[in-house]
Structures are given as structure tokens and as C-alpha cells.
Amino acid sequence: MxxxxxxxxxxxxxxxxxxxxxxxxxxxxxxFDISLPASHSYMGPAQAADGCARAFEPGWLGRVPVIAHHGIVFPGETVPILFTQDADMLSHSVHQDKVFGLLCPDEGGVMASGYGVLCEVYEVLPPADNPEGRGDGSAPLVSFKARATHRFRCLQMPRRVVPVNAFERLRFMEVRVLEDVNFGDPLQQVRLNSLDAQRNDGSRTARRLRSMDAMLTPWPLFVYEIFDFRRMRRKIREFFKSMALDNIPEDPLELSFWTASNMALTPRDRLALFVVDDVLLRLHMEVRLISKKSVxxxxxxxxxxxxxxxxxxxxxxxxxxxxxxxxxxxxxxxxxxxxxxxxxxxxxxxxxxxxxxxxxxxxxxxxxxxxxxxxxxxxxxxxxxxxxxxxxxxxxxxxxxxxxxxxxxxxxxxxxxxxxxxxxxxxxxxxxxxx
Structure with a gap:
């Protein structure tokens, strides 16, 4: 039907x-004004969270409150939150550090993967819209909006695999922030900077200049094409053009996460894109998935x-x-x-x-x-x-x-x-x- x-x-x-x-x-x-869903106005008026956001460098080790999530959340995604249980613990974390972690499941969606994403709280519902209880004897609510920022790996996971629902209650865990490696353009060091103005994406002149740059190295041009971020960005833009999307990120790291977030993928593919730490490899995997027809x-x-x-x-x-x-x-x-x-x-x-x-x-x-x-x-x-x-x-x-x-x-x-x-x-x- x-x-x-x-x-x-x-x-x-x-x-x-x-x-x-x-x-x-x-x-x-x-x-329709497509900015309305992104603001999550259905939750009611919110105010900016107090305090300054913490800066996390790759390799950072520390304890953060962590709770299980149903799927993979990539950095850059917005996550609305409404808590009843562990409200006091989470409220303290929101006001102190404004950071908590979401633990992601494995490819089957049942067991804990050991990977997760740090989320930064940026808006909190005021007391008028977030009362101390619902008037029916239930627990007080903690409601806010957060944005995923960094991938992490849990350092205290049991040796045996455990169900992800074992982490339904908020708990503090030792985590390590994972690094995202971005090597940049390998021809950057040999090209003439005075010609950068002619290197527009996709232009014939830009392709000729890139071919000339490769002549100054021991390797042929096709080797460097593998590491050309701009070529993959053009393919990704072509793919999302039919979906009326024009706010595609320019930064390679942001683009790799944004693309993974907006593609219809299996849990296995989403986890594979999440755990890889090479930005270029993640983009290559996404371009390969884009080339496949799917329903x-x-x-x-x-x-x-x-x-x-x-x-x-x-x-x-x-x-x-x-x-x-x-x-x-x-x-x-x-x-x-x-x-x-x-x-x-x-x-x-x-x-x-x-x-x-x-x-x-x-x-x-x-x-x-x-x-x-x-x-x-x-x-x-x-x-x-x-x-x-x-x-x-x-x-x-x-x-x-x-x-x-x-x-x-x-x-x-x-x-x-x-x-x-x-x-x-x-x-x-x-x-x-x-x-």
C-alpha cells in the first residue's frame, strides 16, 4: 500500500x-521556515547556559558523566535532553562543566561499543518551563539542548562485552578524547602560493596547475588525487544538491561528520565511520557509500x-x-x-x-x-x-x-x-x- x-x-x-x-x-x-526545527522551539523558550565551555584537546583524559544512547551521534549534531532520574547529578554537571557523554552501542545496537561522544550544553530551559516535578509526584525534570563536540573512548569498559542498557543510569567514567588526523594537501609545500587565486574548485585552470605541481614530485598526479579533499567535497555536494542542501561545511573534519550524520546508513557503516580517526579515510568511505544506490x-x-x-x-x-x-x-x-x-x-x-x-x-x-x-x-x-x-x-x-x-x-x-x-x-x- x-x-x-x-x-x-x-x-x-x-x-x-x-x-x-x-x-x-x-x-x-x-x-516552511526550516530554521524552526533546528531551534527545537517545541521544548519551550530556553536561555543560554551559564559559564564558559571547556576546551578538549586530543588525548585529554578525565572523568565525565556518561549515559547510554540508542545510536551513533556524530560531532556537530544537536541532542535535546530531558532527564528525570539522576537529575541532581546532571544538573550539577550542566552548571559546572556543561559537558556529559553519550555512550554508543555496537553495530547490533545491543552491546556497548566503548566509544562515545562528548556533548556540550548550550541552552537550558528556565525554571518556568522546567518545574520541580510535574505535579503528579514524579521526579524533577532537567531539560536542555546540547551539541556533540568530540569523540571519546571509555577507559574503564569491562573485559567482557556488556549490554548497552547496563549504562542507562548516569555514571562517571574515565574517557580519552580521540584525535582526528587531517594531513591536508600533500602538494601544499611544492606549489606556488602566488597562483592560489587561480585554484578555484573544479576549474580547468586549477586542474592544470595541480598537474604542474605533481611534476615537481616523484609521484604521478593520480596518487595525489587520492588525497585531494576538494575532489571528494565536490562529489558530496553533488549528492546533497538534490536534497536542497546548501549549507555544506567547508572544513574537511566538519564535512566528514556532517556527511555521516546526513546519510542513510546501516548501524555497521555508521560505527565504522565513527571509529576511524583519519578524516580523509572517512571521506573516502562516505564517497564510496554515496556511489551505491539504495532504498x-x-x-x-x-x-x-x-x-x-x-x-x-x-x-x-x-x-x-x-x-x-x-x-x-x-x-x-x-x-x-x-x-x-x-x-x-x-x-x-x-x-x-x-x-x-x-x-x-x-x-x-x-x-x-x-x-x-x-x-x-x-x-x-x-x-x-x-x-x-x-x-x-x-x-x-x-x-x-x-x-x-x-x-x-x-x-x-x-x-x-x-x-x-x-x-x-x-x-x-x-x-x-x-x-
Whole structure:
């Protein structure tokens, strides 16, 4: 079954969720402001975190509060946080160092990998929006926004592999910040700096100058092409051009993390990109993955859900973002314009919507009824796009060149029991949970 993604079809959206377009001064179409999801305004007004951020050099050793996460988070990603349990410990860390760690699972998503990412808190919800308790006897809340900054390796991991859920409670651990090696252009030392103005990316003159530079060395040009960051950056830009992304980073390190964050990859590929410490090698791996044709399939039954061609950006952060619901569950979302073999479940709601102006509806797989994401319908008829979908990256896996996706170790029944819509509160269990 294919979801009806017609922009004019709002028959499944209750009239109470529609906003009269007469409120607008003209009848022109209104494009969605993609800066709104990146600000996570659905969490309420926030204020900048007090104090100065700590600077971490490669090789830094220290103790930081660490908690398990459901997947790989790359430096540069934004992570919204809502804590109930261990609130005092985390609140102290936020006000003192503004740093905590997310421990990443292995490629199967079950065992702890020993790798993680340091996150720096940059905004905290004020007391008015973050009360001491919810009024129902539950624990006080700690809610803030953080940005991943550095990869780290845990130094106190047990010799035997342990389940990642053993780290659901916040604990202090010894970690070492990992280095990202960036060797730069190997022809930098032999080229004439006076000609740098002519070395525009992709120009014929730039290619001729690079060929002349290689003549001054013992190695042919094709050897240096392997280390040419600009060539890989052009391929990455070409790939994301179809997704209407124009804020692609220029720095090689930032580009390597940003690309990994915005690609639809298997957990194995994401972990492989995370652990590699060579920026150039990471970019080569990403370009190789870009060259493969892929579709996104249900992680439970492997039925096709959408194609890579339908992925597009609804946020300034890219096609992927992390969002959180009222229960503290973090959802890893990729936005697409069209899906197949899915059906809607439940009524539409605009409460706590990650995309202001849109109402969400739960979307499940047509074959196995597993939760795969949400459908978002515009509340204004002039708002564009009128409809799109947010798919949970853990619930849809890519299939490359006709190969079946790697199946997760969790059953579809477990997913149906644990997944919830983005804005529907669950009974607080006291821990920060993630899916």
C-alpha cells in the first residue's frame, strides 16, 4: 500500500487542526521556515547556559558523566535532553562543566561499543518551563539542548562485552578524547602560493596547475588525487544538491561528520565511520557509500518504505535531526517526501509538534505493523510542503544494490510496545530513554 502524499489531500486532518488561510495577507504559497526545527522551539523558550565551555584537546583524559544512547551521534549534531532520574547529578554537571557523554552501542545496537561522544550544553530551559516535578509526584525534570563536540573512548569498559542498557543510569567514567588526523594537501609545500587565486574548485585552470605541481614530485598526479579533499567535497555536494542542501561545511573534519550524520546508513557503516580517526579515510568511505544506490526498508520485515531520491531537508541541520518527546525519548529522524507500504495509525495531533505548523500522525509498516515514523500534514493549505514524513532511522535500514538490510536484534513486537508518537507523554520511568 502506498501512502497518499498528494499536497491537496487533507481529508485525514481534522478540521480543528486546520488554520484559516484568510489570516494571511495574500494567497501566495508560504514555504516552511526550516530554521524552526533546528531551534527545537517545541521544548519551550530556553536561555543560554551559564559559564564558559571547556576546551578538549586530543588525548585529554578525565572523568565525565556518561549515559547510554540508542545510536551513533556524530560531532556537530544537536541532542535535546530531558532527564528525570539522576537529575541532581546532571544538573550539577550542566552548571559546572556543561559537558556529559553519550555512550554508543555496537553495530547490533545491543552491546556497548566503548566509544562515545562528548556533548556540550548550550541552552537550558528556565525554571518556568522546567518545574520541580510535574505535579503528579514524579521526579524533577532537567531539560536542555546540547551539541556533540568530540569523540571519546571509555577507559574503564569491562573485559567482557556488556549490554548497552547496563549504562542507562548516569555514571562517571574515565574517557580519552580521540584525535582526528587531517594531513591536508600533500602538494601544499611544492606549489606556488602566488597562483592560489587561480585554484578555484573544479576549474580547468586549477586542474592544470595541480598537474604542474605533481611534476615537481616523484609521484604521478593520480596518487595525489587520492588525497585531494576538494575532489571528494565536490562529489558530496553533488549528492546533497538534490536534497536542497546548501549549507555544506567547508572544513574537511566538519564535512566528514556532517556527511555521516546526513546519510542513510546501516548501524555497521555508521560505527565504522565513527571509529576511524583519519578524516580523509572517512571521506573516502562516505564517497564510496554515496556511489551505491539504495532504498530504505522496514527494519523488521525488509519491505521497501522509501527511496533515497525522496529524502529532503526540513531543517537547517540537514535531512537528519534528533528530536525528543515529553517522556524523554530521543528520536533519530530522517525527513522524506514520499513513502510506500505504510499506513497511518491513530488520530492527528499538533501538540508538541517538532515542525511548527504541522500535525503529526503515527505511521506503521503495512506488512508487519511496526512503527516506522510519523506523517506530518500542514495546518495551512498554503504552507509548503503540504505533507512529508519523518522516519525513525533505527526503524528503517538501507538496502544497497539488491542486498537485504541487516536485521536488528529487537523484534517488531518490542518496537510496537516501546515506540510512541513525538508528543505523547508516557509514564515517567525515571531514566532518560532513547529509541
Amino acid at each position: 502506498e501512502e497518499n502524499d498528494s499536497a491537496e489531500d487533507d481529508s485525514q486532518l481534522p478540521q480543528g487542526l486546520l488554520i484559516d488561510d484568510n489570516e494571511m495577507e495574500d494567497g501566495e504559497e508560504q514555504p 530504505l526498508c522496514c527494519a523488521a520485515c525488509a519491505i521497501e518504505i522509501t527511496r533515497r531520491d525522496y529524502i529532503f531537508a526540513m531543517s537547517t541541520e540537514g535531512v537528519h535531526s534528533n528530536y525528543i518527546n515529553l517522556s524523554g525519548i530521543v528520536h533519530d529522524i530522517i525527513t522524506v517526501s514520499r513513502v510506500d507500504n505504510t499506513r497511518s495509525s491513530g488520530a492527528a495531533s499538533a501538540e508538541y509538534s517538532w515542525f511548527p505548523g504541522y500535525a503529526w500522525t503515527i505511521t506503521v509498516c503495512e506488512v508487519c505493523r511496526s512503527h516506522v515514523g510519523w506523517r506530518f500534514d500542514a495546518q495551512r493549505r498554503k504552507l509548503r510542503p503540504q505533507r512529508f514524513y519523518g522516519l525513525c532511522r533505527n526503524y528503517v535500514l538501507p538496502r544497497f544494490d539488491g542486498n537485504l538490510p541487516v536485521q536488528p536484534r529487537t523484534s517488531s513486537r518490542t518496537r510496537r510496545l516501546t515506540s510512541r508518537p513525538p508528543d505523547r507523554a508516557q509514564p515517567a520511568g525515571g531514566v532518560w530513554r532513547s529509541e
